[in-house]
Amino acid sequence: MLIGKPPDVPSSAITPRDKYLNRRRFLRNAVSSAAAAGVAALGAERLAQVISPGISAFADTRLQTVKSPLTTTGEQLTSFEDVTHYNNYYEFGVDKSDPAKNAGALPTRPWTVRVDGLVNKPKTFDIDTLLKLRPLEDRVYRHRCVEAWSMVIPWVGYSLSAFINQCEPLSNARYVQFLSYYNSSVEKWTSESNIDWPYSEGLRMDEAMNPLTLLTFGLYGEVLPNQNGAPVRIVVPWKYGFKSAKSIVTVRFLDHQPPTTWNEQNSHEYGFYSNVNPYVDHPRWSQKVERRIGLPFYAQRRATLMYNGYGDQVASLYNGMDLRKDF
């Protein structure tokens, strides 16, 4: 496979880590000193939310990472604040700000990932084993939501292919399905939508094996905050965001296309492939342009790129396919 050489980016264009960390520290210190001063008006629960907005004890933990040639360059990163407070994670509420408030309830340890279906032998991986399977890489990817907004996120993880090789799928495995954590007593917000839980996503085997497909454990060099799909998720940068399943508990190998949540919900609006494609509109809005999160209103709008700009690496996966039909 041909992997395009990324254009050079001056490191000055990337927000330095200490800068955003300082900001968070400043906020936290400001709040704690305010608390010390006795801001009685704030309820205890609300105060706790301000200090640590739904980020579990494990988030904030630094991860050892190495550089990756697959990182996207030349883009200004979306702030840590926006990446972690503007989320679609319906198990924790349908509003974009809900997951940051509610996902603290997600128990990220102990955590295991069950591998079954068309494999040599079903296995269960502990999250700490997965974390050590391969060196963790810093990978900046564009993230394009089907709702026509986008971000640039520095993820941490390694290629899903490395994990799949450990799973020993059988030769007739053509698809891989990812099931997200589901427990209605923890995720009390699942009834806000009429989705059939657990959240299910899937990829064709060659898509899953593409080096860009990332088994993801962190962002901004730290363990994933719960609202971003802790402790382990998939990131498929050339597809709309909903294809990148969060908080994965089961990986299943199949010989047929698995049912996937949004496709089941409305197959007219959300295809199984859901590759980012400016030439196939969503029935309710154009996909030709997108709004970059965190910029002033006059600077948000930009053209959406075919395969979210990752065509050099992935276009060959879809040779001979009619992407208008298989959108």
Added chain:
Amino acid sequence: MKRSTLILLKTLVWLACLSPAAWLVWGAVTNNLGPDPTATITFTTGLSTLRLLTISLAITPVRLLLPQLNWLIKFRRLLGLFAFFYASMHLMTWVALYTGFDLNAMSADIVKRRYITVGMAAWLLLLPLAATSTSWAIRKLGGKRWNRLHKLVYVAAVCGVVHYWWQVKTGVLTPMTITIVVGVLLLARPVLALAQRRRKRVPAAV
């Protein structure tokens, strides 16, 4: 009502009507419109339009129920014009921030997307109402014709509510409140008219 009270009330209504716009301007200047400012502007202007339109529709039924609040009529034009102001801001947000002033993108949106079609229709319905809102226009048209023309506001409000429903994701119920309120106000007119006719007839029978 005393002149000074009226001036005070008008000032308050002006301030209340301007507050969403002021909040947006302040947010834009201080870069405080949330992670997706374009969406915030769209939502705020759209919701303000619907709310103001609904309040202006409520004035007649309220006056019929509570004749002592007759003076509310003095505020209806103001509310209606502010509804049109926010509808126009909402429209311009789409023109500038979503289509980038691209005529092809605009016409494609209007033809292909029914929520935009119906939203555009709502604005076009409000346009002649705003244009004929002056006392001069009322005199020129004559009260009866003017009244008939301004019945279009009901159609515009329904278009606005439909626009809201068609825009949200399936299963999202946020437009419910405004829908119920508009529905009640639409029903209020014929119900109140009927009740009034009956009240008039009763003494005649005695």
